[in-house]
Amino acid sequence: MAKTIKEINEKIKKGEAVVVTAEEIIDIVEKQGVKKAAQKVDVVTTGTFGPMCSSGAYFNIGHAKPKIKLGGGRAYLNDVPVYAGFAAVDVYIGATALPDDDPRNKVFPGEFRYGGGHAIEDLVAGKDLKLAATAYGTDCYPRKELETLINIKDLNEAVLFNPRNSYQNYNVAVNLSDRVIYTYMGTLKPNLGNANYCSAGQLSPLLNDPCYKSIGIGTRIFLGGGVGYVVWQGTQHNPSVPRKENGTPCAPAGALAVLGDLKQMRPEWLAGTSMQGYGTTLTVGIGIPIPILNEEICQYTAVKDDDIYTQIVDYSEAYPQGKKGSLGEVDYAQLKSGKIVTQGKEVPTGNLSSYPKAVEIANILKEWIKKGDFLLSEPVAYLPGPDTGYTFNPLKERPVQK
Amino acid sequence: MITKRIVLHFPHRLADQPIVYKLVKDYDLEFNILKAYIAPEKGGLLVLELSGEDKNYEQGIQYLKRIGVKVQALSQDIIRNDRRCSHCSVCVPICPAGAFLVEPLTREVHFDDSKCIACGVCVKACPLRAMEVRF
Ligand code: SF4
Numbered sequence: 001m002a003k004t005i006k007e008i009n010e011k012i013k014k015g016e017a018v019v020v021t022a023e024e025i026i027d028i029v030e031k032q033g034v035k036k037a038a039q040k041v042d043v044v045t046t047g048t049f050g051p052m053c054s055s056g057a058y059f060n061i062g063h064a065k066p067k068i069k070l071g072g073g074r075a076y077l078n079d080v081p082v083y084a085g086f087a088a089v090d091v092y093i094g095a096t097a098l099p100d101d102d103p104r105n106k107v108f109p110g111e112f113r114y115g116g117g118h119a120i121e122d123l124v125a126g127k128d129l130k131l132a133a134t135a136y137g138t139d140c141y142p143r144k145e146l147e148t149l150i151n152i153k154d155l156n157e158a159v160l161f162n163p164r165n166s167y168q169n170y171n172v173a174v175n176l177s178d179r180v181i182y183t184y185m186g187t188l189k190p191n192l193g194n195a196n197y198c199s200a201g202q203l204s205p206l207l208n209d210p211c212y213k214s215i216g217i218g219t220r221i222f223l224g225g226g227v228g229y230v231v232w233q234g235t236q237h238n239p240s241v242p243r244k245e246n247g248t249p250c251a252p253a254g255a256l257a258v259l260g261d262l263k264q265m266r267p268e269w270l271a272g273t274s275m276q277g278y279g280t281t282l283t284v285g286i287g288i289p290i291p292i293l294n295e296e297i298c299q300y301t302a303v304k305d306d307d308i309y310t311q312i313v314d315y316s317e318a319y320p321q322g323k324k325g326s327l328g329e330v331d332y333a334q335l336k337s338g339k340i341v342t343q344g345k346e347v348p349t350g351n352l353s354s355y356p357k358a359v360e361i362a363n364i365l366k367e368w369i370k371k372g373d374f375l376l377s378e379p380v381a382y383l384p385g386p387d388t389g390y391t392f393n394p395l396k397e398r399p400v401q402k
Numbered sequence: 403m404i405t406k407r408i409v410l411h412f413p414h415r416l417a418d419q420p421i422v423y424k425l426v427k428d429y430d431l432e433f434n435i436l437k438a439y440i441a442p443e444k445g446g447l448l449v450l451e452l453s454g455e456d457k458n459y460e461q462g463i464q465y466l467k468r469i470g471v472k473v474q475a476l477s478q479d480i481i482r483n484d485r486r487c488s489h490c491s492v493c494v495p496i497c498p499a500g501a502f503l504v505e506p507l508t509r510e511v512h513f514d515d516s517k518c519i520a521c522g523v524c525v526k527a528c529p530l531r532a533m534e535v536r537f
């Protein structure tokens with residue numbers, strides 16, 4: 001018997017909804033069968049806590065006296081450049097932005113101690129941050145310089161807006177070369193010294209709704225410790241990759257653009273992150289509730305690590321050169337066992353995405369829903385699905401006439 | 403003249419011996435204590451900056467080894483900031499000493515600092531910079 005989101009919300013309001021995590025549902029479906037499970041369970045909660053570079057925040061600082069127009073000028077938050085190409089006092093800070101005087105990779109590998117991701121964490125933690133700006137001055141906005149401390153509590157709007165988060169599956173990164181390499185997938189030791197992956201696997205939001213049957217535009221989510229929304233498909237959304245029978249993609253596929261009120265968020269769920277030799281980023285906590293509307297959706301949420309596959313990719317040559325080709329396919333149970341075998345070699349594994357934190361997020365969201373504090377939302381539109389032909393295209397470079 | 407930072411691990415039985423005093427008196431070495439603690443069952447740990455003539459230094463170290471003190475070169479001492487660690491596990495395969503271990507059920511990452519050889523690799527490789535250098 002199918003349920004509706006409205007019916008589930010009625011149960012949530014009465015405190016009667018049955019909510020379990022994407023880990024707990026595995027056992028329930030295994031023991032009781034999908035039919036019974038779909039009747040009994042109303043919501044399955046998911047979670048993920050990993051580095052997500054396409055993250056950032058915009059905010060409005062309010063007008064100074066006399067007024068200044070940052071738009072078209074330059075602005076910095078704790079020396080990290082922020083994007084000021086908007087109206088007078090709106091700025092956007094991206095997770096990978098670096099202070100102008102950061103040595104970057106001049107001394108290789110760079111440390112990348114502080115960047116946009118760290119400034120966002122500091123802002124959310126309630127610290128005072130230094131805002132410095134220069135502008136060209138106009139009749140209506142005469143001021144040309146501004147230097148002030150700002151605090152999140154005084155900002156007008158402060159909004160986390162991440163164009164791409166919550167990647168549905170990701171590569172396992174290895175290094176076939178004979179030197180250490182430093183990547184966004186972490187430090188990779190030479191000659192297959194380690195294999196790094198980045199997913200919560202069976203707890204990951206989009207792996208529990210692999211064909212986007214319930215998560216869509218307008219879905220209310222746990223974002224950075226507060227409440228946020230899915231606002232679009234993420235950039236590089238690529239639903240057309242090969243999939244297994246259970247619907248899960250065997251390579252990086254879908255992604256979400258998410259947004260939420262930064263003032264509600266917590267620094268423990270938005271952590272400034274430094275990838276040695278690569279740059280800064282933001283580790284973002286996301287949890288998405290999946291309404292168990294029918295047996296099909298329930299079956300999807302019962303997916304376990306053994307049934308989710310991904311590709312091993314060489315980051316010394318294949319990835320940077322944009323060459324297609326996988327060194328092999330592994331499942332997440334193998335990855336989580338601590339070692340995989342590839343090219344005839346046993347390789348120890350590490351995860352960039354924290355599974356214990358993903359469990360914590362799924363449980364927090366579960367509690368919110370059980371307490372009646374968090375209602376599910378009906379998507380207003382769905383994400384481009386596996387059969388829409390929507391793909392992620394490479395850049396077509398064309399010569400520029402000089 | 404030589405100056406080095408070293409870590410001395412004392413077995414329990416040596417914890418109350420005047421070892422540093424002997425280094426000064428018999429081997430003419432100068433010292434500066436950077437860190438010291440005594441763990442009840444495990445014995446003591448002393449982090450020293452030791453300097454003196456090359457020959458004396460060598461003999462002093464030989465003396466320490468002879469009486470059963472484990473001598474380790476110190477580049478640094480490494481601790482984990484548990485508030486910052488997310489238990490992601492990316493440090494696990496890169497540690498040359500196997501000081502990180504994933505607990506299979508909870509998937510939490512344990513840091514066994516008795517195995518840590520203070521190579522410093524994890525300090526910059528930890529994305530959340532949870533591994534810190536302390537003296
Ligand atoms: S890499 Fe850092 S955050 Fe991750 S488990 Fe190791 S110490 Fe903790």
Ligand code: SF4
Pocket residue numbers: 480496497498499500501502517518519520521522523524525533
């Ligand atoms: S400093 Fe070196 S030995 Fe110690 S935990 Fe870190 S990587 Fe392992």
